[in-house]
Amino acid sequence: MTEYTQSFRRYMQFTLYLLAIFVMGWGITSYKAIFLGLILGTILSIYNLFNMFRKVDRLGEATVKGTKARSLGLLTRQAVAGLAVLIALRYPEYFNLLGVVSGLMTTYLIILIDSISKIRFK
Template sequence: MKDYTYMMSRQLKWLFYLVAVFVLGYGFTDYQPFFAGMILGAGISTFNLWLLQVKINRIGQGVVDRDEKKRTLGMLTRFATAALAAVIALQYPGIFDMIAVIIGLMTPYLVIIIDYFFHHTELTTRKRGE
């Protein structure tokens, strides 16, 4: 479980950095609707990733504690927050770019894939016993 906690904190850290870059892009460029959409999409998607990781931790602890209660990962909650981002972007098209919101909603998956490749190459380059 220690590796999972480390992975979770690493991915969330990179997502926060990415959202900070989007905020800088919003503040210092002429593409405010695009970066506002990226901030909205990435912010909601970061919340969804955090929520998923918390629920996975709870399920893992339930298995450890032999809790037989059936639990779900909350797919409906994550879909609802993504739909909320889309509704906000549709309601305020002058402020948020819809394409940027959709791209922002996909950023955690890109971060997870990149994190996997960096972490996998780190593990494969180590020798046994180090």
């Protein structure tokens, strides 16, 4: 297993733990719209992380073969974020917009924190 695959699994693990905390917060607290927004944003953030992992993996294979690779999927990730915002704007009684945007950033924050901790503790 490559270091990149291990990092991806670690990111997924931390994101799923955070998603479980958001689900518990939705079930326990009275802040249903905020936690539902966090859940929606985090689920779509997981999709973006998986999509980015596939694209980078294909880029690595293309580099090894010496062929050209397509983009890393910036437009796809932006479209998913736009879809999440549209859902939050269409159903504001269920989804808090700030929660959705925060949920979309969860995997990126996890990647940032993991990278900083790797650099600091090496």
